[in-house]
Amino acid sequence: MSAPSDPQGWRKYRPIAEIGRGGMADVCLAVARGPAGFNKLVVLKRARAELCEDPEILAMFLDEARLAARLNHPNVVQTYEVGEDGERLFIAMEYLDGQPLSQLRVRVGLADLSLPVQVRVLTDALAGLHYAHELRDFDGTPIHVVHRDASPQNIFxxxxxxxxxxxxxxAKAADSLSETRAGMLKGKVAYMSPEQSRGERVDRRSDVFSVGVILWEAIARRRMWKGYNDLAILGRLGLGELPDLRVAAPDVDPELERICHKALAHAPGDRYATAAELHAELERWLREHHHGMSAREVGAFVASRFADDRARIQQLVEEQLRDVRWSGSYGRVALSDLPKIGAGPVSMTPTLTAPAAFSPSDAISTPPAVSSTETGQTRRTGQTARGERASRSSRRLAAIAIAFLLAAGVVTAGILRPPPRTAPAGPLEALTAPPADAPPPQPAPPQQEVRLVVRVSPAEARLFLDGAPLSRGDHQGQLVKDGREHVVRAEAPGFLPQEETIAAKSDLVVKLALERDPGAPRGKPAPI
Incomplete structure (x- = not known):
């Protein structure tokens, strides 16, 4: 399929603010010209010029455009037009004045965001997903759409x-031009289904699982995979080992626990068959327990928490609209010349897709290193080239996430260093600059390490360090001597799990002897 041809299509829109830059496209806020002075705010997603020659990237953008043009539902973002500006494709979408669920969870705090609010959000999102899943071609043929990235960032x-x-x-449809290679992953690992994490073909039940993860987090008031790096999550998903909701939320409502457990079933056949089934269950639970919390109540709550951000964006838009003068033609506006509305929470349609793609085979077979940002560093003997490739995959995922943050303008102090100063130092610089004859800074001393030895019985038990797989059976390795606390956990079929908290202050020897589970069937232990 060739790209849509509309050389003048872009000229209908006047960009007024930059929203962000993603892996495939630049996104800006624009005003659409209409008759009799009618103006309408839209979001423009424009394929990046340097990627338009890449057939795979072009096919992905066309897939999104073709699918977006067919979607028309109150709970799905509306696409107004797909066009072409010279050699660059663009998608014009509705401007959403609000916030993604992910930003709401950050602003309020996942631990403080009420469960009925989140369940209402998920219930309506499921209605939109079910519509997309049911989408048919013009001749009535199902096209089997799967979102593949149903996450808090993509629920608005x-x-x-x-x-x-x-x-x-x-998203993937049966008539997609692009092809996902076997063993390659696209999406956010923390919300992937087991089959998606293995790079297998997925159907609508994969999106049901993703919504189940968000529901788990709403009930437990914390991230489901908190403390796990991406490779550890992939390993757990492959084994069908999800964190226990009852342990994370002892007071969980039994009915809601049953709903969540079914949505998160390891085998797709054990989950809800459709998003509509899960939608009906959550709608009934809301009606019976919270008098049917309405979407309007949720909107009012969100508006009250983001009043300042909303006013800031409205002021910027009003200032830009005052400068718009429609004369039938005007010079092209460079994205870099536009004011940015991506610094901090913004009202926008978040469509900065930078798909993650990597092979999980080595990542699952090799015990991953524990994330140094949360649990300190650990070094293990016997690392192979496969482990290095797995580490590179993890870094690639992190790089994609960082790229997204930079595109949105959410940069915390210290991530980027200021550019070298070329102007002469002023009074302030003179006060803070080091003397010319100051000695060069000394390199940081090497990090000290402590030895960690874990003895476990039974011998086939699996060990975890801060949630990340460590080894089967006994383990010997090192930890950074930083005084941080870590949790060593042992698990084995037919036995009760056991944990011990340690502090990396001196050499450690940990002994874990698991006790048999009285409720487990007797006989030969199941293979691990």
Whole structure:
């Protein structure tokens, strides 16, 4: 399929602010010209010029455009037009005045965000997903759409109380032009289904699992995979070992626990067959327990928490609209010349798709290193080239995430260093600059390590360090001597799990003797 041909299509829109730059496209806020002075705010997603010559990237963008043009549902972001500006494709979408669920969880705090609010958001999002799953071609043939990235970042709540699913950038349909290679992953690992984590073909039940993860987090009031790096999550998903909801939330409502457990079943056949089934269960639970919390109530709550951000964006838009003068033609506006509305929480349609793609085979077979940002560093004997490749995959995922943050302008102090100063130093610089004859800074001393020995019985038990797989049976390795606390956990079929908290202050020897589970069937232990 060739790209849509509309050389003048882009000229209908006047960009007024930059939203961000993603892996495949630049995104900006624009005003659309209409008759009799009618103006409408839209979001423009424009394929990046340097990628338009890449057939695979072009096919992915066309897939998104073709699918987006067919979607028309109150709970799915609306696409107005797909066009071409010279050699660059663009998608014009509705402007959503609100916040993604992910930003709401950050602003309020996942531990403080009420469960009924989150369940209402998920219920309406499921309605949008089910519509996409049921989408048919013009001749009535099902096209089997799967979002593949149903996550808090892609569920949007407007201040008027409308919940919408956004960003079908890596969604898959039967008539897609691009092809996902076997063993390659696309999506956010923390919300992937087991089959998606293995790079297998997925169907609508994969999206049901992803929503189940968000539901688990709403109930437990914390991230489901908190403390796990991406490779550890892939390993756990492959084994079907999910964190226990009852342990994370002892007071969970039994009915809601049953719903969540079914949505998160390891085998797709054991889950809800459709998003509509899960939607009906959550709608019934809301009606029986919280008098049917409405979307309008959710919108009012979100608006109250983001009043300052909303006013800031409205002021910027009003200032830009005052400068718009429609004369039938105007010079092209460079994205770099536009004011940025991506610094901090913004009201936008988050469609900065930078799909993650890597092979999980080595990552699952090799015990991953523990994330140094949360649990310190650990070194193990017997590392192979496969482990290095797995580490590179993890870094590639982290790089993609960082790229997204930079595109949105969310940069914390210290991530980027300021550019070298070329102007003469002023009074302030003179006060803070080091003397010219100051000695060069000394390199940081090498990190000290402590020895960690773990003895476990039974011998076939699996060991975990801070949630990341460590070894089967006994383990010997090192930890950074930083005084941090770590949790060593042992698990084995037919035995009760056991944990011990340690502090990396001196050499450690940990002994874990698991006790048999009285409720487990007797006989030969199941293979691990």
């Amino acid at each position: 709540v407007t201040y008027d109380g409308v919940i919408k699913v956004v960003d079908f950038g890596i």
